[in-house]
Amino acid sequence: MTPSWEFLIYHPGAYLIAGGLWAGLFPSYAWATSGVFSFGAAAVFVLRRLPNLDFTASVADFHLIWYRGDALSVLFTVVFTVVAGLGLIYGWYRMRRGEAAAAMIYAGCAIATVLAGDWVTFFVFWEGMAIASTALIWLGGTEQSRRAGMRYLLFHAVGGALLFVGILLHLAGGGPIEVAALTGTGPPFWLILTAVAVNAAIPPLHAWLTDAYPEASTAGSVFLSAFTTKTAVYALLRIFPGAEVLVPLGIVMTLYGVVFAILENDVRRLLGYHIVSQVGYMVTGVGLGTPLALAGAAAHAYSHILYKALLFMGAGALIEATGFRRLSDLGGVWRRMRFMTAMYLVGAVSISGWPLFNGFVSKSLIVSAAAEAHAPWTELLLTLAAVGTFLSVGLKLPWFAFFGADRGVAVRKLPSNIPIAMGIAGFLCFAYGVLPFMLYRMLPWEIDYRPFTFDHLSSSLQLLVGTGFLFFLVVRKLTPAEKRTLDVDWLWRGPLRGAVSDAGRALRGLAPAAQEARRWVVTGIDAGLRRAAAGRAAPVAPAALNFRDSIGWTIFFAAAAAAILLVILDRA
Amino acid sequence: MRESLPGLLVAVPLAGAALVPLIGALFRRGARETALVLHAGVFAIALALFALVQDGAPIAYAMGGWPGPWGIELRLDGLSALMALLTAGMACFAAPLDLSGRRSGAAGGRTSPFGDSLLRGVLLLLLAGLLGIVATRDLFNLFVFMEISSLAAYTLIAAGGGKATIAAFRYLLAGTAAGSLYLFGVGFLYALTGTLNMDDLPVQLAAAAPGAALATGVTLIAIGLSIKAALFPLHGWLPDVYVFAPTATTGFIAAVMAKVSAYALLRLLGETLFGVEAGAFVLDVLLWLGIGGVLVGGALAIAQTDVARMLAWSSISAMGTILIAVAVGSELAVTAALFHVVAHALAKGCFFFAAGALAGGLGLSRVQSWAGLASRLPGTAVAVTVAAFSLIGLPPVAGFFSKYLLLAATWNAGGAAGAAAFAALIASSLLAAVYLFRVLEAVWFRSPAQGSLLAEAPRTGPERLRLPRPLVFAVGALAALTLAGGLFAAAVERRLPRWPLPEPVGAASDLSRLDSARQEGAGTPGRRVLR
């Protein structure tokens, strides 16, 4: 059976990947054109409501489903396409050609991952996403982004390997090729879950996120904030609905992110911790597994992508305009960038769950689902995390960055594409906040939920106001310190790295010894005696390790191997 | 015509090896063109053979008209036709290049037309030797052609001059030891069975009692071939050879030469000597050595700063991978091994041609010196990226599918060895990601270092950097094939022979007697249980 290529016409990801490849490979004027074209084409097909079709092909005995457009895939595809467009607008002047290419391929791979109907296609684009996002980080262009990118890549390579093995075992065990909820809790279940947990940034596998996202360029981190973790949420929704282990993990995530965000000084790292925290809500929702909870997780992912992109745009605008990335360097710039401040605040109130903004209508789905599932402690802890979210994203960050003491930081004027992108994102956050049914009707689960009840409004507002009181009470104590917070990445920045480099040093120290030993085996006693008589051993550069006398060892090993085998076999 | 193709497959390049230097000695020109035509011809023969054996019926050929155990027989089945096609194809990429040493690289030929014709003759000789190994059904004949290919390889490597000469000499030491061990082993087997024919041997062995002599023969053959296949820890000759040999030679040798020895191992231990208890034990040992090679090769590749040396260690890792699959020996494992042989040959050939062109022509041998390559040589950068993806095993290129098949095969093999091999393959993939993404990061995401050759070269215009056209062709075509091998993995996989291979149908010799005896005596090839 030959592959059917017709699906490409209906595949928004294909347009973005093709546009990205085109932009990456051909001369510089091309990126804008291909960006417009590919995003436009992708958007058109999203707006055509994505025909609910399956496209299949056979590769290496696999029946591949390149494209499966059911409600869940379409939900994520729509929001991915939207945020890709926002990111392209936002990065219009800032992004270089390679960066735009990487971003488009990244977005395209994310869309292709959620549209993938079979495990092989899913894995292929999952890996593509990892590589494209690594490129995006590397294109941040600093030495730190280079290092962070390498760490990021290693993390995702391990995650990808786990996913690969999990899929392999799943298929080898006779599992269906379609990506669907896994039954049973054998090795495939745990391997795939761990792999998805890496991408979902579940502690302690989360440190790549807060490590790498702040090191990309400002436009790059807008893209990064949207795709990897939310694709993982999609994977959880698709593969692990109702996996109970996810509930405690999700709760830990929400609180972990919040606590570290309170300590954080770097603007984008703070927001990165809040990705961890917010994805924790979705993970909890998936773990609760009721239709309301699953719907809540999907809806919250949708909302989260929009407001988190807006927040990263705001943080990026702040960094672009001032040149500073730490709260302790900033303060009082809101007069000089009023629109950007306003739009950042829209994002901040959205994530905090203020009424009339989209966080309010999606987060409460999950919390209510916890209540309905009679999980009071889950509900309580999720509410606590919401309090923390408002404390740091809604109050601390804007206070110390935009308001607070004016440090006289000079503000550059930003090109108009940045406020345009932020304006659109802010409008969407608001629109979904006041018209929640627009979001609800896209959800694959039928739900009957009314966010704007008096109870809900009153309790939310009370929470937020109570938090606000505390903030202004301790605002001085919350002043960010010029410090770096140790997270689990301390493990591989510190002890692990030391161990590896020590091992390397030890090995390198052994090299001259091995060298000498080889020389003696090969050149024999005469040269050795002469050197011993002269009382010196010629220094040997480690670089020459492979060159000098390895043939002696080869022949020695051959003789030894033959001898051992003969002795064993002769006796047998 | 169909029946005579196996004979031509070896005889044509052998004739070319004598003809091309003759033309070079007698005439001013024409040697290079003749060599190219001959390479194309050999490739066409291999392609025709590959197409002909797709129906599953091997083509047997009795040299000199003498059948069976008395004369020397050639046989092209799916497995050998695949190897022949791969070898002849890779030779076609190396053939138009300058064979005289990397330092002349981009500047064009430095040797006289006569010297050039000699080298082209030696390349044809190398090709003839490898094809002879692949085609033959005779143990001693295999040794003869192993010697031809080895001598030709030493010469081509030494032509690089300087350190390449030393590397070639060291290769000669190891290769001679390998050849001697193999020959000793063949001698043992001949003394025990009185035959050298690979089809006759199992029949005679079934009658012979197992004993120390048989074990000795099997062991010596396995060790000898393992040295040629660069199986850890017998790989010592490999890194220097791959680093110092001329570009064209490296690309060709790295792509196919060790793999042909692995093919011989599979043939002998998996087929001819299958059912010999000692052979099964040796295969188990090779499996563990392969696991060691995969890990050591990957780890030491990370430790390198020189691109070519890194690739050389990566090759040691890949040979470990292939030998693991050979040792597992199930149908799936052999299919995986063959897929990996093809995928790795294409990708490694591409990478080595590119690395040789950059190191030889432009002096860019270290990983760091490749910084900013994408901005000056974008085509090469893309090709290298495709090749690196394949070596790591990332979708959608060929290496991904071979990795998948390998993992499935080792997993299905079960047992401690299977699990260890499975883990080692995963680990090697991660290690490859580390050392190859380091290269890709330099190529794509860095700007050229101040004052470096890349920084000073203009991006456009007639002064921009360019590689010699045959190298561009080789690198580009191999990258394209790597990509195609992934996109059309199903088609590739369908054309791989199924192991164990079908019995020959209508062979020229009277093998029917032998066949029936084999079915009574020896076990069925390809059904091994791992310990």
Place this chain on the structure above:
Amino acid sequence: MSPAPGKTRLRHGVPRILGALAFAALLGGLVAGIRDLPRLGDPASPAATHVSPRFIEAAARETGAANMVTAVLADYRGYDTLGETAVIFAAGLGCLIILALAAADRRETPPPGLTHRFGSPILDVSARVLTPWILMFALYVLIHGHVSPGGGFQGGVLFGSGLVVVRLVRGRRGPAFGPGPRAALVLACAGVLAFLGIGFLAMAFGGEFLDYGTLPLGGDEAHVRELATLGVEAAVFAAVAGTVCVLFATISAGVRETEAARSAGSASPPGSDG
């Protein structure tokens, strides 16, 4: 890494002992294996009962060669012989490339060695007397290979050595005798090609490669095969003789360079890399 001398010895002793142990064990294993082999020349051993009987019975009848060894080498396993010829040819090519081309490219002076002429009247006279006989004996060994030990390889080596002896004794300044490197290479190539040509001819007349029986030389098949075998032996002869001359010419070319360097008074140290 500059250890104390005493420690040096200890450390370096270990690999030596290891190596000795490994090779001793290998030797032991081989001996154990050899003890298990059938005895040499045992008429009941497989080597003597499986394939050989047919050669013994049918070689003369089928190939026309009185010498059974020749029959096996040049006819039954003529393909191996072709391969071995190619091995020798490869060695010649390799020496030519490595010694002549590579050295010339790098302008390396070869190591000091054969720098003096051998010439002396006694040697000269001896060579004059001996060389024709050596050459004639070489041809005899070639042609008589059918009935007695001998053949193309041995004859070729003898012939080539005969030519080399003259060069060695009389030096370059004597009258040119024997082929230069290029001509020797042509001879070697021609020999290999002739061997292959006979094989291709057999194919052209409808047989397998190297199937001499199909050649249209008249007479019964055994006779045709005998003639063709002689042709093959002659081809091997040419290839081997040519290769020997290539080897000598290549080495003596290095000598000439050294001599030229000396006569020019150049003081370039030996072994300096250009």
Place this chain on the structure above:
Amino acid sequence: MNRHASSWWIRGVFVTGLIFVALLEAAAFLIAHEHHGGFWNAIPMWDLVFGFGGAAVLYLAAKRALGPLLSRPEAPMRRSRGGRA
């Protein structure tokens, strides 16, 4: 809070917030509700207290407990660039 140039803003927020909360609480008392499933729903003004107390708990946990434990000078990471993006 005088050192903050925008302290008038805070005062405004505080006053408005207080009025707002008072109205909110009054309304919440008047309209009985059962919006959560937890045992604490019977507690009046629970949400307000929880907002304040929860934030305090988080603040204490982060700044007081974990902060001294996990915060390290940034110098090794960022010295060369002085916080510049």
